[in-house]
Amino acid sequence: MPDQCENGCRNRPRRARPPLRTIRTRSRQMNQKAVEVIGVSKNFGSYQALKSISFDIRSNEFFTMLGPSGCGKTTLLRMLAGFESPDTGSILLNGREVVEIPPHKRRVNTVFQSYALFPHMTLEQNVAFGLENLGWQRSRIRSRVGEMLERVHMSQFATRKPAQLSGGQRQRVALARALAPEPEVLLLDEPLSALDLKLRQAMRDELRMLQRDTGITFVFVTHDQEEALDMSDRIAVLGGGEVQQIGTPTEIYEEPVNRFVADFVGETNFLPVEVLEAAGGMATVRTPFGQLIRVSAPAGVTKGAATLSVRPEKINLGDQAPATAFPAQVVNKNYMGGYTHYLLSANGTEFRASRRNASREGDTIPVGGTIAAGFAETSARVLLA
Ligand SMILES: Nc1ncnc2c1ncn2[C@@H]1O[C@H](COP(=O)(O)OP(=O)(O)O)[C@@H](O)[C@H]1O
Ligand SMILES: [Mg+2]
Numbered sequence: 001m002p003d004q005c006e007n008g009c010r011n012r013p014r015r016a017r018p019p020l021r022t023i024r025t026r027s028r029q030m031n032q033k034a035v036e037v038i039g040v041s042k043n044f045g046s047y048q049a050l051k052s053i054s055f056d057i058r059s060n061e062f063f064t065m066l067g068p069s070g071c072g073k074t075t076l077l078r079m080l081a082g083f084e085s086p087d088t089g090s091i092l093l094n095g096r097e098v099v100e101i102p103p104h105k106r107r108v109n110t111v112f113q114s115y116a117l118f119p120h121m122t123l124e125q126n127v128a129f130g131l132e133n134l135g136w137q138r139s140r141i142r143s144r145v146g147e148m149l150e151r152v153h154m155s156q157f158a159t160r161k162p163a164q165l166s167g168g169q170r171q172r173v174a175l176a177r178a179l180a181p182e183p184e185v186l187l188l189d190e191p192l193s194a195l196d197l198k199l200r201q202a203m204r205d206e207l208r209m210l211q212r213d214t215g216i217t218f219v220f221v222t223h224d225q226e227e228a229l230d231m232s233d234r235i236a237v238l239g240g241g242e243v244q245q246i247g248t249p250t251e252i253y254e255e256p257v258n259r260f261v262a263d264f265v266g267e268t269n270f271l272p273v274e275v276l277e278a279a280g281g282m283a284t285v286r287t288p289f290g291q292l293i294r295v296s297a298p299a300g301v302t303k304g305a306a307t308l309s310v311r312p313e314k315i316n317l318g319d320q321a322p323a324t325a326f327p328a329q330v331v332n333k334n335y336m337g338g339y340t341h342y343l344l345s346a347n348g349t350e351f352r353a354s355r356r357n358a359s360r361e362g363d364t365i366p367v368g369g370t371i372a373a374g375f376a377e378t379s380a381r382v383l384l385a
Helices: 021-026 073-081 125-135 136-151 168-178 195-213 224-232 250-255 258-264
Strands: 033-046 047-057 062-066 086-095 108-112 187-188 218-224 234-239 242-247 269-279 282-286 292-296 302-308 326-336 338-347 349-356 372-375 380-381
Touching: 033 073, 033 218, 047 073, 047 218, 047 242, 062 073, 073 086, 073 108, 073 187, 073 218, 073 380, 086 258, 108 168, 108 250, 108 380, 125 136, 136 168, 168 195, 195 218, 195 224, 195 349, 224 250, 234 258, 242 250, 242 258, 258 269, 258 302, 258 326, 258 380, 269 349, 282 302, 338 372, 338 380
Parallel strands: 062 218, 062 234, 108 187, 187 218
Antiparallel strands: 033 047, 033 086, 234 242, 269 282, 269 302, 282 292, 302 380, 326 338, 326 372, 338 349
């Protein structure tokens, strides 16, 4: 097989996956800050889209901005890219103020939900385009394009045009194109939402691997909480124009600081409780089921009426219920195959529980029956309003 054919790289022999060492050695350590957003606000007319937001993104991390549609995720991403400027505040990329710096002078690239490939160009031309604009030498461009297409498993389609590809393949090419110039930060605006479910799942793993292998800081935007929990090193939950919480997926899910986060990320029960005493991150509360329990509580929780969050999967039923269990009526149930979801009622308070059907006989609790229900103190958390 010839080393090159007339179009340059179509029949190039397959190489082992390139290590992208150039990027990894250049990238900084995880404890350094790739992005600093400091007091950034943005109004559209009288509408306050972002209210003085501040947070840092570490070098080499997979950072996700998660929030409902319209909460300002794209606006924030466009500011990092330089397509939009903040009304107040500053944005630092690797320690350098960039608010006055135009998009093409920032080492930041974006992958969009709509791929935004050039339809009249082949895949390799699409990937080469940005490198040509940067003035890279022809031979370096050729080798980089080959390397990137291989990395996203698209080498065999190098001479096709975008219209000849599926959605997932187009998104891979868009990724290759955005990563080719070795950006310091890659911005991804809901890049998987146009793909079907199975593909979305596979692409999550690919994206995560790509991020680990390249060591490039990824800033990923999504409204899909599962995507965020699955992929991220850290998540910023946005809502109402503000950062509601920043933390690891486990912190966000297990220790939501407020009702918005507990409700937006996963399912939960909000139980009305009375706080009898709160100090040092713990509180003593009386539940509507008559128990007195010691649970974790964020700073700011005080005596009086409050809300306790308990996830449905943390409520144990029947012989799995703890010693502090109470009797509950089964109001309704939904058999989902792997799980059964129960709607229960005790002392006039309804709540949900879900149970894994770990054996053939898993779903035997009848609607209308009474069953023991309970949860560990460590599974519940008092919330700020
Ligand atoms: N150029 C604009 N002019 C007016 N309103 C805008 C503009 N861009 C965004 N908005 C508004 O700002 C809010 C945040 O938008 P956006 O950042 O796109 O949200 P998200 O990406 O989280 O869905 C929305 O209410 C949107 O309608
Ligand atoms: Mg958006």
